Amino acid sequence: MQLSVIITNFKTYESAIGSEALDLAILHAKVMQETGVSMGVAVQTTDIGRIAAAVNIPVFAQHIDPVGFGSYTGHVLPEAVKAAGAYGTLLNHSERRIVKDGDFDLLKASIKRAKEVGLYVVVCAETPEEGGEIAKLGPDLVAVEPPELIGGDISVSTAQPEVVRGAVELIGSEKTLVGAGVKNAEDVRISIKLGASGVLLASGVTKADDPESVLRDLASGAA
Ligand code: G3P
Numbered sequence: 420m421q422l423s424v425i426i427t428n429f430k431t432y433e434s435a436i437g438s439e440a441l442d443l444a445i446l447h448a449k450v451m452q453e454t455g456v457s458m459g460v461a462v463q464t465t466d467i468g469r470i471a472a473a474v475n476i477p478v479f480a481q482h483i484d485p486v487g488f489g490s491y492t493g494h495v496l497p498e499a500v501k502a503a504g505a506y507g508t509l510l511n512h513s514e515r516r517i518v519k520d521g522d523f524d525l526l527k528a529s530i531k532r533a534k535e536v537g538l539y540v541v542v543c544a545e546t547p548e549e550g551g552e553i554a555k556l557g558p559d560l561v562a563v564e565p566p567e568l569i570g571g572d573i574s575v576s577t578a579q580p581e582v583v584r585g586a587v588e589l590i591g592s593e594k595t596l597v598g599a600g601v602k603n604a605e606d607v608r609i610s611i612k613l614g615a616s617g618v619l620l621a622s623g624v625t626k627a628d629d630p631e632s633v634l635r636d637l638a639s640g641a642a
Contacts, residue, residue, distance in 0.1 A: 424617035424641050425607065425634075426459040426541070426562075426596065428481065428509065429466075432625035440466045441473060443624070446631050448474040456638040457617075461509050461541075464495055471504025479541065480508040482515050485528035497536045507539030507559070513566045518549070527556050541596065541619070547582055551589030561590045562619040568599035570622050575599045576609035587614035603633075607640030617641065 427447065429435035435443050444460045451458040459477035462470055471478045484494040500508060510529050511517040517526045526542065533540045534557070542558040544550035550561045563586040568575050575582055575597050586595045597610050598619035610618050618637075627633040 424457045424611075425637055426461060426477075426479065426617070426619045427624045428461040428512070428598075428619060428621040429463065429625060430481070430514070430621050431463065432621070435625045436463060437466065441470055443630060444470045444474045444476070444478070446634060448476045450631065450634040450638055451476055454635065454638040454642060456641045458634070458638075459506070461619075464500065464503075467500060467503040467505050471506075477506035477539065478504060480505050480538075481512065482510065483508045483529060483533055483538070485525065485532045487532070497532045497538060501536045501538055505538060507541060508533050509562075510540060510542045510558070511553070512543045513545055513564060513569060518553075523552065523556065526553065530556050530558055543598075543619070544586075547585030547589050550586050550595070554590045554594060558594075560594050560596050560616070561586070562596035562598055563590070564598040564619065566599075571600045572602070574601045574606035574609075576601070576606050576613065580609065580613055583610055583613040583615055592616060601637075604636045604638075604640030607637050611641060 447458045461479035461481050480500045483497045486494045540558040541560045542553050543562045550563045583597050592614045595615045596617050596619050597615045601618045601620035602623035624630050
């Protein structure tokens with residue numbers, strides 16, 4: 420499967436759970452097919468199976484835990500995510516941090532476990548500097564998202580272009596995604612122009628009245 424240039428994180432948005440998650444994922448697949456722009460979706464663990472069975476785009480878990488088979492009630496087992504049909508997983512989103520107080524050990528173990536089962540790994544970072552440290556742990560992509568811009572109306576590429584430039588410098592262009600506040604074609608265009616390989620976004624799509632037209636607009640910025 421091709422690398423996704425636009426990944427939508429469904430988070431726990433009401434519009435992106437259960438059958439609505441499936442509908443939204445189908446829209447991504449449709450727009451991807453019609454525009455040729457790669458797209459992926461990061462969905463609730465419980466929605467991975469039905470979405471992965473229905474759409475031919477990369478489906479990501481929003482998190483996995485660094486556990487194996489056995490006595491780990493309530494944890495998200497990487498093998499189970501893989502068996503459900505996930506292509507990959509997000510890790511360390513700022514709403515589900517794994518790195519705490521500068522300790523990267525748990526994240527390192529999570530990346531290792533995800534890789535062991537063949538999951539494509541996208542790790543989130545809050546700053547370019549953190550992204551640079553995370554890149555050394557060997558994820559497939561690093562998504563830099565300033566937490567204060569998440570869920571807002573101003574995109575990282577407009578409000579803090581230096582974050583995009585810094586991320587590209589410290590992580591490398593081909594491994595860098597950026598996100599927070601991304602809403603339209605211009606946000607995607609600037610991110611890519613500054614050297615990122617794509618964007619990670621959520622509310623711009625999940626809260627849109629017409630997500631299909633938003634996806635088409637976003638895709639036009641990546642074309
Ligand atoms: O994972 C993407 C996310 O944190 C950005 O959210 O709503 O600002 O696009 P949003």
